[in-house]
Each structure stands twice: as structure tokens, then as C-alpha cells.
Amino acid sequence: MRFVHGFISVVLWIIAIPLLLVAVARLLPFDNVVSLPHLVAFTPWATLLTLPLLIIVLFARRRVLTLLLAVAMAGYVYWTAPFFVPPDTASAADPADAGTLRVMTINALYGQADARSVVDLVESQHVEVLAVQELTPAFEDALADAGLDELLAHSFTVPADDSPAGSGLWSSTPLSDEEELPGTSFAMPSALVGVGGTDVRVTVVHPHPPMPTEITTWRTELVELTEQAHADDTPQILAGDFNATYDHATFRDLLGSRFSDATREWGAGPAVTWPEAAQVPPLFALDHVVVEKDMPVSDVVTMQVPGTDHRALLATVVVE
Structure with a gap:
């Protein structure tokens, strides 16, 4: 019996340690150390696994492990619960309104x-601004052939051949004051878009992914x-593949006290967008629409697009 008791304890600790490590990684105010960005990304899934394990160790009377998992679970609930709290006004705004x-x-x-499929989504979802990452010249031509320019006649694109470095911005209204963030691995173009009399700077976001040897980049x-x-x-509105989830400290630093993540504000749960494949369901919310805190959002959803490993993310933003 003593052997069985000890074996069960070892197994429970082996299962618990990764969940505790994720909690510690999420608690840290930085994420620019090898493995931290990758551990932090599992926070929502660690939340789901910690609860049943906590119940098991509680009944197994493993006091130390119960205490540690209870503290971790409290943190996980505190971090993830806001994603499931809808705003005071949870009704969808009308995209046809001039101020949205x-x-x-x-x-x-x-x-x-x-x-x-991209153009069909633009048409069916009444998209007024489209941000595309990993844009190639051939794909830009394919979008034009599919009729994108008839729906969104104005664009600022920086395509790249055989590379993830290209990006593009399309709009149903004229663009002005076009800029590109200098010194980045992938293009991040931006421009002013007129929304009901207000100029809004829309930026296509795509930083280098946090590969083990490229975390600093x-x-x-x-x-x-x-x-x-x-x-x-x-x-401002920033939209794209941030290669980061809300749980990354660097992403939260970007939001600061000024910006909000549209998915979190809408309160329908994390919008997982990657990896999208037939064999693997999306696990991580890497794609975001970031807005000013005084810009309400609604109807934040993800959509499948054949041929890519990301889901499209859509949001209605109320500018005024």
C-alpha cells in the first residue's frame, strides 16, 4: 500500500508541475526569456486541466499539492474569467452606421x-477594412481577380515574394497618411481611414514569431x-497576427491603459485562431483587433478560410 500511495503521489506531481509552471509564467511581468512565451500561451488550457486535477488531489488528501493547485486555479480564474463577461450592452452594432x-x-x-473565400467573407460580413498578413504579389493578384477591389477600392500594400514578410491594408473609403513601421522583420503598414467624420489610424500588425532563438526580436x-x-x-485600431495572446505580458504592455483587446471586451470567450488544420483544432488566440478603450466592440467572431493555418477574425468597432 505504501508503494501504491507513493506512486500515485509521483504521478499527480508529474501532471501538476507543468500546470504550476504555466501559472508561474503567467504571473511574471515579463516574457522575454526562452520558453516563457510558449508556456504562457497555454494559460486557457491549463485552466481547464487544473480544475479536475485539483478535485482529484483534494480527495487524495495531498495537502501541499492541493494548496498549490488551489492558488494556481485562483489565478487562472482571475485571468480568464473576463473573457466570458459580456459588456453592459451586448447587442451587435450595425456595420452600416456611419460611425462604425x-x-x-x-x-x-x-x-x-x-x-x-476571403473576398466572399468580405462581402457577406460587410467588411469595410481588411488587414492581410503574409501577402505575396500572387495572392494580391488573386484577391483582385476575385473582386476584392470592387468591394474595397482603396489599398496600401507591401507584398513580399515567397516570404511571410508581406502585408496589406484594404478599405472601402480612401486611405491617407500612409506609413510603414520601420525596422521590423515583416511589413506593418498603416493609414488613416475616415469613419463618420473621424480619422482613425489602422495598422496591420505582424511581428516576428517568438521562436526559441528569436524571442528578443x-x-x-x-x-x-x-x-x-x-x-x-x-x-487607432491595430489588427493582425500579433504572434501573442492576451496572456503575454508584452501584449498587455502594448494595450496599457489606452487600448483594449476586442475579443476580451466582447466577452464571448477567447477567439482561438491558430493553428487551423483538419487534424488539429485551433489552440491559441494569436490574432487580434485592438481598439481604443472608448471604442465599443460587438460581433467579434472567427471564420475559417481554406488554405491557411489561421482563422480570420472579424469585429465591429464603434468609433463614434
Whole structure:
């Protein structure tokens, strides 16, 4: 019996340690150390696994482990619960209103996304601003052939051949004051979009992913984006593949006290967008629409697009 008791304890600790490590990683105010960005990304899933394990160790009378898991579970609930709290007004805004903007972002996976499906979504979802990452010249041509320019006649694109570095911005209304964030691995174009008499700067976001040998690059590019966004007093919307979830400290630093993550504000749960594949369901919410805190959002949803490993993310943003 003593052997069985000890064996069960070892098994429970082996299962619990990764969940406790994720909680510690999420608690830290930084994420620019190897493995931290990857651990933190599992926070929502660690939440789901910690609860049943806590119940098991409680009945198994493992006091120390019960205490540790209870503390971790309290943290997980505190971090994830706001994603399931709808706003005071949870009704969808009308995209046809002059003061609203229907925004969609999609990572096209080296331009392999199905262009016709993207354009169909733009039409059916009444998209007024489209942000595309991993834009290639061939994919830009395919979007044009599928009729995108007839729906969104104005664009600022920076395509790249055989590379994830290209990005593009399309709008149903004229663009002005076009800019590109300098010194980044992938293009991050931006421009002013008129929304009901208010100029809003829309930026296509795509920092380098936090590969084990490129974590510094990932964080540096997000910090540069943060500094530029907060230095500009113009109302802003940032949309794209941030290669970060809300649980990453660097992403929360970008939000600061000024910006909000549309998915979290809408309160319908995390919008997981990657990896999208037939064999693997999406696990991580890497794609975001970030808005000013005084811009209400509604109807935040994800949509499948054949040919890419990301889901499209759509949101209606009330500018005024």
C-alpha cells in the first residue's frame, strides 16, 4: 500500500508541475526569456486541466499539492474569467452606421489562403477594412481577380515574394497618411481611414514569431509597435497576427491603459485562431483587433478560410 500511495503521489506531481509552471509564467511581468512565451500561451488550457486535477488531489488528501493547485486555479480564474463577461450592452452594432467600422484580419500563410473565400467573407460580413498578413504579389493578384477591389477600392500594400514578410491594408473609403513601421522583420503598414467624420489610424500588425532563438526580436518588434502606437494621439485600431495572446505580458504592455483587446471586451470567450488544420483544432488566440478603450466592440467572431493555418477574425468597432 505504501508503494501504491507513493506512486500515485509521483504521478499527480508529474501532471501538476507543468500546470504550476504555466501559472508561474503567467504571473511574471515579463516574457522575454526562452520558453516563457510558449508556456504562457497555454494559460486557457491549463485552466481547464487544473480544475479536475485539483478535485482529484483534494480527495487524495495531498495537502501541499492541493494548496498549490488551489492558488494556481485562483489565478487562472482571475485571468480568464473576463473573457466570458459580456459588456453592459451586448447587442451587435450595425456595420452600416456611419460611425462604425467592420474590421477583418487574416494571415494568408505565404499567400496560400483561398482568395475567393476571403473576398466572399468580405462581402457577406460587410467588411469595410481588411488587414492581410503574409501577402505575396500572387495572392494580391488573386484577391483582385476575385473582386476584392470592387468591394474595397482603396489599398496600401507591401507584398513580399515567397516570404511571410508581406502585408496589406484594404478599405472601402480612401486611405491617407500612409506609413510603414520601420525596422521590423515583416511589413506593418498603416493609414488613416475616415469613419463618420473621424480619422482613425489602422495598422496591420505582424511581428516576428517568438521562436526559441528569436524571442528578443519578437519582443523588440512588439515594443517598437507599442511605442509608436502610444506616441500617436490619433484614434487607432491595430489588427493582425500579433504572434501573442492576451496572456503575454508584452501584449498587455502594448494595450496599457489606452487600448483594449476586442475579443476580451466582447466577452464571448477567447477567439482561438491558430493553428487551423483538419487534424488539429485551433489552440491559441494569436490574432487580434485592438481598439481604443472608448471604442465599443460587438460581433467579434472567427471564420475559417481554406488554405491557411489561421482563422480570420472579424469585429465591429464603434468609433463614434
